[in-house]
Amino acid sequence: MLDGEKAILEQKIAAATARMNELRRANREMEVKLVIYNAIAGRRKNLDDLSPNFIDDLQKEVAKRHEEVQKRMQELCSMDSSKPT
Structure with a gap:
């Protein structure tokens, strides 16, 4: 494998890893919000x-x-309180 090809693949892997980490973070935030909403709605008891x-x-x-x-x-x-009465 040529050095240029290796560098390109490493860049693609780094970009994909960063994207995956961002998606994991977004997924975790959605999971947390779902638990909160379910608790508020009474669908989750504990x-x-x-x-x-x-x-x-x-x-x-x-x-x-x-x-x-x-x-x-x-x-x-x-x-x-700033409104005149």
């Missing part, structure tokens, strides 16, 4: 069947969402 790593990711997502809600509530309260 989290006993989830791995500790998944629970950690779930906790991070819930904390992120909680922070976003708190921030939005503060924005709405400040908008409401």
Whole structure:
């Protein structure tokens, strides 16, 4: 195999690996969101069947969402208090 061909293949492998990692990350995010939505909808009674790593990711997502809600509530309260009555 020529050095040029080898370099091209290595580049393609690197690009495919990066794409695969991005898809894995996106898939994990969708799995976490699905568990959250199922829990909210009452379709999931507990989290006993989830791995500790998944629970950690779930906790991070819930904390992120909680922070976003708190921030939005503060924005709405400040908008409401700045309106003249």
